[in-house]
Amino acid sequence: MKKKILVSACLLGTPCRYDGKSKPCEKVIRLGEDYEIIPVCPEQLGGLTTPRPPSEMQADGRFINSxxxxxxxxxxxxxxxTLHIxxxxxxALAVLKEKSPSCGVHSRYDGTFTRTLIRESGITASLLRENGMTVLSEDDI
Ligand code: SF4
Known part of the structure; x- marks a missing residue:
């Protein structure tokens, strides 16, 4: 039986991004040959619509949209x-979309809406890691 891994749905071609598009990644899609993929979109799971205004995490931890x-x-x-799923x-492993305020693994935007990246994770990536999961981005595959 294949091990199950969590994957950001937009990396698999699901049009769940804020702009109503997807970001399919062939390397990630091919993980399905070795693993059973459980697709998740934390922002949709949280009740946000698609499309939706982009949001960024602020220095005080709040999420504000554009x-x-x-x-x-x-x-x-x-x-x-997402943690519950x-x-x-x-x-034990998640492969999440880099730079997202939810899924970003190594980086996310800084909250100023100026396309400025900082070396911090999104809220979902952080929570999964805090609960013992290995969290990789599409760039790590
Ligand atoms: S929340 Fe994650 S899965 Fe959903 S669109 Fe953003 S990066 Fe993709």
């Missing part, structure tokens, strides 16, 4: 639901 709305609750909800399926 319209100025506070969507912190949705981001936290999505991270918690990982536990349900016994996933």
């Amino acid at each position: 319209d100025g709305a506070d969507v912190t609750a949705e981001y936290r909800n999505g991270a918690n639901k 990982a536990k349900e399926h016994g996933c």
Whole structure:
């Protein structure tokens, strides 16, 4: 039986990004040859619509979208639901989309909406790691 791994749905071709598009990654899709892939989109799981205004994590930990709305609750909800799914399926590994405020593994935008990256993880990547999972990005594959 193949081991199960959690994967950002947008990397598999699901059009769940804020702009209604996907970011398919062949290397990640091919992981399906060796693993059973459990697709997740934390932002959709948290109750956000697709498409949606882009959001960034602020220095104080809140998530604000480009319209100025506070969507912190949705981001936290999505991270918690993603962790629940990982536990349900016994996933020890997640492959998540780099730079996202939810899924970013090594980097995310800094909250100023100026396309400035910082070396910090998104909320979902952080939560999965805090709970003992190995979290890789598409760049690590
Ligand atoms: S939350 Fe994650 S899975 Fe969903 S669109 Fe953003 S990067 Fe992709």
